[in-house]
Amino acid sequence: MSEALRQTIHQMGQQARAAAHRLALLPSEAKNRILHAMAGELRLRAPELIAANTVDLEAGEAKGLSKAMLDRLKLDDARIEAMAAGIDQVASLPDPVGEVLDSWTRPNGIRIEQIRVPIGTIGIIYESRPNVTADAAVLCFKTGNATILRGGSEALHSNQAIANALQAGGEHAGLPEHAIQLIPFTDRESVGILAGMDKWLDLIIPRGGKGLIETVVSLARMPVIKHYDGICHLYIDPAADLDMGVHLTVDAKTHKPGVCNALETLLVHETIAPTFLPKVAETLRAKGVELRGCARTAAIIGVAHATEEDWSTEYLDLILSIKVVASLDEAVAHINKYGSHHSDCIVTADQIAAERFLSEVDSACVFHNVSTRFADGGEFGFGAEIGISTDKLHARGPMGLRELTSYQYRIRGEGQTRGRIE
Amino acid sequence: MSEALRQTIHQMGQQARAAAHRLALLPSEAKNRILHAMAGELRLRAPELIAANTVDLEAGEAKGLSKAMLDRLKLDDARIEAMAAGIDQVASLPDPVGEVLDSWTRPNGIRIEQIRVPIGTIGIIYESRPNVTADAAVLCFKTGNATILRGGSEALHSNQAIANALQAGGEHAGLPEHAIQLIPFTDRESVGILAGMDKWLDLIIPRGGKGLIETVVSLARMPVIKHYDGICHLYIDPAADLDMGVHLTVDAKTHKPGVCNALETLLVHETIAPTFLPKVAETLRAKGVELRGCARTAAIIGVAHATEEDWSTEYLDLILSIKVVASLDEAVAHINKYGSHHSDCIVTADQIAAERFLSEVDSACVFHNVSTRFADGGEFGFGAEIGISTDKLHARGPMGLRELTSYQYRIRGEGQTRGRIE
Numbered sequence: 052m053s054e055a056l057r058q059t060i061h062q063m064g065q066q067a068r069a070a071a072h073r074l075a076l077l078p079s080e081a082k083n084r085i086l087h088a089m090a091g092e093l094r095l096r097a098p099e100l101i102a103a104n105t106v107d108l109e110a111g112e113a114k115g116l117s118k119a120m121l122d123r124l125k126l127d128d129a130r131i132e133a134m135a136a137g138i139d140q141v142a143s144l145p146d147p148v149g150e151v152l153d154s155w156t157r158p159n160g161i162r163i164e165q166i167r168v169p170i171g172t173i174g175i176i177y178e179s180r181p182n183v184t185a186d187a188a189v190l191c192f193k194t195g196n197a198t199i200l201r202g203g204s205e206a207l208h209s210n211q212a213i214a215n216a217l218q219a220g221g222e223h224a225g226l227p228e229h230a231i232q233l234i235p236f237t238d239r240e241s242v243g244i245l246a247g248m249d250k251w252l253d254l255i256i257p258r259g260g261k262g263l264i265e266t267v268v269s270l271a272r273m274p275v276i277k278h279y280d281g282i283c284h285l286y287i288d289p290a291a292d293l294d295m296g297v298h299l300t301v302d303a304k305t306h307k308p309g310v311c312n313a314l315e316t317l318l319v320h321e322t323i324a325p326t327f328l329p330k331v332a333e334t335l336r337a338k339g340v341e342l343r344g345c346a347r348t349a350a351i352i353g354v355a356h357a358t359e360e361d362w363s364t365e366y367l368d369l370i371l372s373i374k375v376v377a378s379l380d381e382a383v384a385h386i387n388k389y390g391s392h393h394s395d396c397i398v399t400a401d402q403i404a405a406e407r408f409l410s411e412v413d414s415a416c417v418f419h420n421v422s423t424r425f426a427d428g429g430e431f432g433f434g435a436e437i438g439i440s441t442d443k444l445h446a447r448g449p450m451g452l453r454e455l456t457s458y459q460y461r462i463r464g465e466g467q468t469r470g471r472i473e
Numbered sequence: 474m475s476e477a478l479r480q481t482i483h484q485m486g487q488q489a490r491a492a493a494h495r496l497a498l499l500p501s502e503a504k505n506r507i508l509h510a511m512a513g514e515l516r517l518r519a520p521e522l523i524a525a526n527t528v529d530l531e532a533g534e535a536k537g538l539s540k541a542m543l544d545r546l547k548l549d550d551a552r553i554e555a556m557a558a559g560i561d562q563v564a565s566l567p568d569p570v571g572e573v574l575d576s577w578t579r580p581n582g583i584r585i586e587q588i589r590v591p592i593g594t595i596g597i598i599y600e601s602r603p604n605v606t607a608d609a610a611v612l613c614f615k616t617g618n619a620t621i622l623r624g625g626s627e628a629l630h631s632n633q634a635i636a637n638a639l640q641a642g643g644e645h646a647g648l649p650e651h652a653i654q655l656i657p658f659t660d661r662e663s664v665g666i667l668a669g670m671d672k673w674l675d676l677i678i679p680r681g682g683k684g685l686i687e688t689v690v691s692l693a694r695m696p697v698i699k700h701y702d703g704i705c706h707l708y709i710d711p712a713a714d715l716d717m718g719v720h721l722t723v724d725a726k727t728h729k730p731g732v733c734n735a736l737e738t739l740l741v742h743e744t745i746a747p748t749f750l751p752k753v754a755e756t757l758r759a760k761g762v763e764l765r766g767c768a769r770t771a772a773i774i775g776v777a778h779a780t781e782e783d784w785s786t787e788y789l790d791l792i793l794s795i796k797v798v799a800s801l802d803e804a805v806a807h808i809n810k811y812g813s814h815h816s817d818c819i820v821t822a823d824q825i826a827a828e829r830f831l832s833e834v835d836s837a838c839v840f841h842n843v844s845t846r847f848a849d850g851g852e853f854g855f856g857a858e859i860g861i862s863t864d865k866l867h868a869r870g871p872m873g874l875r876e877l878t879s880y881q882y883r884i885r886g887e888g889q890t891r892g893r894i895e
Contacts, residue, residue, distance in 0.1 A: 069529035072809060072835065157854055161843050170865050171835070247689075253865050268671075272690050275867040295888040302890035325894075389496060409883045413494065413593070421583050430891075431882075432579055442594050443675050443879040444696040445867040457865040460853075461831045464719040464843035468724035471853075 056236060060199075060244045063252025066229035067172040067197040071228040074195045075169050079146040082193060085224040086142035089189065090135040092220020096212070097131045103212035104181070105460045123180050124206055126377045134185045134199055134263050137435075141189050144434040147453045148195050153384035161464040168459045169195030174245050176201045176267060178259035181209035182187055188231045188256070192439050194455040199252065201245060203259075204237035211235065213435050231250040253457075262344060276450070279441040280365040281311030281393035283423045286318040286382040286408065287327055288399030295420060295442045296398045297331050300371075302370035302422040303396070305338045311439060312394050312416075312426040316362060317373045318382045321347070324375045347375040362389040383411045390414060392450075393441055394426035415441065445453075478658060481668045482621075486673025488651035489594040489619040495649040496617045497591050501540050501568035503617060507646040508564035511611065512557040516644020518634070519553045525634035526603070533627050545602045546628055556607045556635075559857075563611050566856040569875045570617050581884040589649065590881045591617030596667050597616075598623045600681035603631035609680070610639055610653045612859050615811040616877040619652050621674065623667060625681075626659035635797060668692035675879075680860060698872070701863040702787040703733030703815035705845045708740040708750055708804040708830065712819030717842060718820045724844040725818070727760045731789045733861060734816050734838075734848040738784060739795045743769070746797045750774045763790045769797035784811040785795045801826055805833045812836060815863055816848035816870075837863065837870035 069183030077085075093100070104126040113119050157163065173196045175187040184200055191198045202210040209258025214233035218226065234241050246255060249272040256276050257267040264277050285303055287296045303314035308374040319327055324347065332342060332352040342348075343357040354373070361372040362385070376382045386395050396418035397408035405419040416426040426449060440446040446454035491667065491882035499507075515522070526548040572589040578683050592890060595618045597609040606622055613620045624632040636655035640648065657665050671694040678698050679689040686699050707725055709718045725736035741749055746769065754764060754774040764770075765779040776795070783794040784807070798804045808817050818840035827841040838848040848871065850858025855873030862868040868876035 053779045075835070109815065124499055155854065157852070160545050161847060163853060204848075242831075246603040268694050274864065276866075292888070298888060298890055298894045302892050302894075306890070306892040405885075409885075411494075411498065413497070414881070416882045416884060419883075420888050421884050422890045425583060425884060425889065426882075430579070431585060432577070442696065444698075447879055448882050459836070460838045460848075460870050461841075461848060462838060462843050463827075463841045466714070466720060467847065468720055468728070468844045469846040470724050470728040472720045472724070 053240060056238065056240060056359050057244050060234060060241060061248060062250065063229070063232050063234065064172070064197055064248045067199050067232060068251050070227045071169065071171045071197040072231040074192070074197055074230055077225075079148075081225055082195070083142040085226045086138050086189065086193065086223045088224035089217045089220045090138040092216045093131060093135045093185070093213070095140070096216045097128055100126055100131055100209065100216065101128075101214045103208040106208045107206055114126050114205075116205065118206070120179070121194065124172055124209070126181060126209055130182065134182050134277055138185065138189050141193050141435055143454060144193065144461045146193065146454050150459055154178065157314040161462055161467050164229065164461045166461055167453075167456045167457050170455060170457045172197045172199070172251060173455070174201065174252045176242060176245065176255065176257045176259070176263065178203040178263060179206065181213060181256060183205045184210045184213040184233070185217060187256070187437065188214065189287075190435055190452065191455060192230060194452050196455060199232050199245065201234045201241055202237070242266060243270050247272055249273040250453060256437065274445065276438075276440050276446055277442050278311070278438040279389045281313070281439070282315050282363060282365050282391040282392055283312060284316045284318055284386045284390055284395040285314055285423065286376075286379075286386070286395070286397045287320060287323065288379065288397055288401060288404050289320045289322045290401035290404060291327075291398040292400060293323070293324065293327050296327060297334055299396065299398055299420070299422050300331050301334055301338065303424055304335065304340060304371050305369065306422070309368050311365075312423050313367070314423055315364065315366055315372065316389070317371055318385060319348075319383075320378050321374065321375050323375050324348070325351055328373070336372065338369070340371055342371055342373060344373040348373045351368065366393070379407060383408065387413050391441060393439065394418065394423040396421060396423050415439070475662060476663060478660065479666050482656060483661060483670060483673065485651070485654050485656065486594070486670050487653060487731055489621050490673050492649045492651040493591065493593045493617075493619040496619055496652055497570075499617065499647075504568065504617070504645055505564040507643045507648045508560050508611065508615065510646035511639045511642045512560040512564075514638045515553060515557045515560070515607070515635070518638045519550055521546055522553055522631065522638065523550075523636045523824050525630040528630045529628055536627075538627065542601070542627070546631070548603060548631055552604065556604050560607065560611050563615050563857055564592070566615065566874060568615065570876050573838065574880055581889050583884055583889050586883045587880050588883055589658060589875075589878045592877060592879045594619045594621070594673060595877070596621045596674045596677040597680070598664055598667065598677065598679045598685065600625040600685060601628065603628045603635055605680060606632045606635040606655070607639060609859065610636065612857055612874060613672070613877060614643075614652060616874050618877060620653050621656065621667065623656045623663055624659070629659055647658065652821065664688060665692050669694055670682075671695040678851075678859065697816070698860075698862050698868055699864050700733070700860040702813045703735065703848075703861070704737050704785060704787050704811065704813040705734060706738045706740055706808045706812055706817040707736050707816055707845065708798075708801075708808070708817070708819045709745065710819055710823060710826050711742045711744045711748060712823035713745065713749075713820040713827060714822060715745070715749050715752060718749060721757055721818065721820055721844050722753050723756055723760065723844070725846055726757065726793050727791065728844070728846050730791050734845050736845055737786065737788055737794065738811070739793055740798050740807060741770075741795065743797050743799050743805075746770070750795070757793060760791070764793055764795060766795040767797055770795045787813070800827060805830065809835050813863060815861065816840065816845040818843060818845050837861070859862055
């Protein structure tokens with residue numbers, strides 16, 4: 052079985068590579084026509100998708116999946132329409148492929164152009180919601196990449212039905228064969244095979260929990276773009292507008308607590324802690340937020356003591372840890388030590404303090420007087436988002452279409468040689 | 474021992490991270506002053522460096538290293554001066570850190586800036602020549618990164634002396650402690666420890682043979698930028714200027730056969746093979762190049778038959794494989810299948826054929842009427858080169874200073890929230 056599985060997945064890799072060569076040459080208009088055809092086919096096949104999804108839902112119920120899990124798994128007409136509309140929207144976005152990033156002429160007359168090209172072949176490994184099948188495949192396709200998808204076992208039939216619809220609908224409009232492939236197995240082993248297949252895959256993007264990402268990172272021979280935790284901070288400077296501080300804290304913590312750009316730790320300068328903490332605590336408690344704090348915080352607003360572990364915990368819940376700091380330096384050092392280099396904010400009217408914070412905090416997104424909830428491809432205006440990278444190479448922070456591309460140097464001349472021609 | 478080694482290397486990692494936070498804030502002038510101080514210290518310590526190098530050379534001779542190996546290992550006054558002059562030259566290059574890559578304002582008033590920042594901490598694993606110690610550390614430093622170096626065992630004393638000179642000379646001028654560290658062990662194990670240390674290292678660059686790169690790729694948990702083989706092609710189109718074809722073939726094959734941008738396989742269109750092949754073969758043979766070819770090539774110029782293996786071999790020697798192809802499509806397919814996606818060229822006066830070749834060949838550098846030997850950071854005008862990446866993510870092709878940086882989003886506003894403020 053293991054060898055057969057390996058062969059199947061490697062064959063898919065080889066097919067993806069062949070598709071990628073053809074995808075790279077598709078003009079934008081052709082790609083957009085194909086995207087609309089994919090959306091149309093999803094709408095057309097709604098009954099089929101729902102039937103496939105029912106198989107997964109019934110198996111999930113039998114397996115005892117939680118209500119929340121079953122809800123994430125569920126497809127209905129509205130969700131299928133949302134998926135299709137999302138694809139139509141991706142068609143309307145500008146195509147980054149072919150963009151001239153730079154160009155110059157050397158003294159010897161050779162002309163160098165740096166051109167944006169697709170990455171090639173991308174593996175997406177994901178866990179739960181079946182709509183990721185469409186979202187990820189479509190963003191990769193728009194940028195001229197072939198995808199191999201490996202979804203979670205609970206959604207296998209739903210994912211297969213979606214991938215089939217995208218590929219079949221697209222092919223009518225000129226999509227190359229094997230541009231979008233779904234691995235028809237969900238054995239754990241298939242992750243290892245995919246991650247070892249650097250001959251056929253240029254990039255792997257794991258979308259899911261920390262365990263999945265860790266597994267992929269330890270096995271992958273090709274680049275991985277990781278979307279790890281967001282342990283986000285808000286620092287209230289002595290020169291902060293305290294009302295703004297309350298609003299930003301409440302928004303970043305409570306607007307959507309279960310996402311990676313939500314606030315997890317509040318840092319407050321000691322000179323304003325006695326006035327700010329009671330103010331913010333009142334509003335947060337009214338919103339049902341559990342507060343934990345350092346000894347100084349506890350002395351002011353009477354909260355449970357935060358442990359060392361709290362500072363490096365992504366609660367993803369209505370819990371907030373609070374620490375009183377003696378200086379901007381202490382705030383920056385705390386963030387660089389305990390944070391996840393995702394998104395962190397300073398609230399202040401002092402421009403010098405703000406600029407110091409922005410340049411000293413080593414995170415993908417650093418904010419001055421803006422909620423960390425804006426660390427998001429949509430809010431950045433990217434039109435679509437594949438995720439928020441916590442890596443520093445290739446893509447950092449919100450990843451849009453541009454981050455799904457590579458580049459190539461095209462060099463033109465008239466017979467230039469390095470050596471002398473005899 | 475193993476645990477002690479692990480602890481030592483992890484401590485170096487932690488120190489590198491602390492140094493990186495300070496390096497990121499150094500202004501360009503300070504960095505350039507430090508670079509000149511490093512160069513000065515190397516010159517001052519020339520006798521010490523030569524003494525340390527003598528220890529390595531004597532051990533190498535005792536171990537029976539080849540003459541060529543011993544020559545690569547050797548340091549003398551001229552080589553030390555060349556290293557120092559190289560550092561002075563890096564000081565004169567523009568600093569990419571702080572460059573504004575993009576900036577825009579969203580309808581809600583938040584202002585987003587994408588700023589070039591250092592990557593952070595970089596591990597360099599290399600094999601032979603001690604000058605890599607200075608070259609790599611200095612390019613990383615210029616871009617605000619801390620480095621951990623792990624050189625080959627034959628050069629340990631030389632590398633240690635160079636790294637000490639750079640760090641000590643730099644510290645007098647304000648270089649943060651631990652900005653440049655060399656692992657004082659050359660056990661194979663240290664590579665694995667370094668590669669697993671993703672908490673402290675943001676990137677690993679292996680510089681050396683395929684075996685070293687493979688080892689690093691299979692162990693690394695952080696991004697790796699690989700500099701694999703160059704299996705470079707030249708395709709002679711029916712519309713080629715045949716004299717130019719000969720000149721480019723000879724230059725790409727013989728100017729410096731032992732490097733990655735040298736030519737390995739010549740593809741010739743069947744319509745011109747009977748006139749071109751005898752012409753090019755005569756010149757190549759006069760230069761001592763051994764020719765191997767497909768059956769059709771052999772029928773025209775009487776060469777040994779190339780095997781399937783020849784098409785995917787990087788000879789790095791005066792050997793050339795030749796294949797007659799029936800079309801541009803066949804040439805492109807051959808290159809995409811057997812090449813290493815490094816550097817490939819078309820020789821033709823036909824603009825349409827040239828543009829098709831440039832967009833269909835999936836390589837880092839694609840050339841029209843230019844020798845593949847120009848795939849080089851220096852020839853591109855980058856001023857310095859850390860290598861030529863065969864990866865597609867982050868850096869592709871010649872890597873200069875810009876490719877040693879990441880970016881950060883800095884977002885400024887006036888209290889914007891995602892949710893409504895109550």
